[in-house]
Amino acid sequence: MFSNIKHDFARYYKIELGNTDPTLIRKIRLLLKMPGLQSILIYRLGYWILQEKNNVFFSYRVMFLPVYVLLSYLTTKMYGINISVRANIGSGLYVGHFAGIEVGKSQIGSNCSIHQHVKINSKKLISDNQQTMVIIGNNTWIGPHAVINSPVTISDGVTISSGSRVVSNIDSASLVMGDPARIIRKDFDNSLLL
């Protein structure tokens, strides 16, 4: 949990301040200013509580559960950022703006960026053979108003442009765009965006 949070803060320092080691006052101001950072911290708390679901009643972590429920309700109502604990998110997530973000049951890699009005959700399918979860790789940049609702696999280093609706699997390091999303360019380097 704590190594993940450290990486999250490092992403925010790099993008918002352009500085790898800012002063303490700047860190506190950043935490108060960014709703995304607050909601990520609350999600990490909830995931830390509920990851051992089988022996959760024997664990001391369940003491923090009311705190998590209250805080996650507040972020959902105030900022419109709803990151479910059923999502398994790697370290170094960056949430840029605040409204209309829904991250449901999914698996997201490390070093990803999510922007406003992004919907990531997995539908429940009837047949057992099919994949039922959205899987997103490392170093993925998801632009504003993008929708990923069908169970697809997105590989590492993919750039999903703003307003696109992803319906099919995407190979690594490609740029996708449109509704439904098509591959515009292969071997697209998104290191400047992240």
Place this chain on the structure above:
Amino acid sequence: MKIGILGGALDSDFKRYRNKTYVREEIKLLDKLFLLLTNPGLFAIVNHRYGCWILSRYSSRDLRYYRYFFNLFYYMGKKISIMWGKIDILDGLQIGPGIFISNKGGVFLGAESIGSNCTIDFAVTIGLDHNGHRTTLENNVVVGNNTVIYGKNIIRNGCVIGSNSVLTKSIPEKVYMKGNPAKLQKNNIDSQDFICLNEY
């Protein structure tokens, strides 16, 4: 164009919001307070114009302590408009008189400048691209819901951008664009026909 809290821009803003609720023809002070406390979109605009007024009036270095003091209320109002209406407007953005932002919120305005009598629906992003360029909106533009506009382009007078569209190019006057990517649907339209204030 001079922006100010006394410049008459606020009166035309209040007039845009008057149509929805039961307010008299001549807007009195109590009506203004009623409109301000019932419309989160209007609250965000008024707060933004207050911030612009501080920037223009106390811009010099000698008056910086006045600026810090009045900016406290501006940032408090900005936090309220983020939590209440989910509306975020860039600091110091030039907005012409008579803008209407939907009360449903989710609006991010990061344009270069916005002209007069624009109408913006809910869940709209007008922002910068990865090169740092911003969009310019001219007068009488109508932007539909769930729309993204970004890049170095100019939206000319009287354009209408439909819902669920993504626009990245400059467009001429009085056209109706829709789709992802946005395509030309109709020429020579009147943008005022597309506004239906009862539905916002």
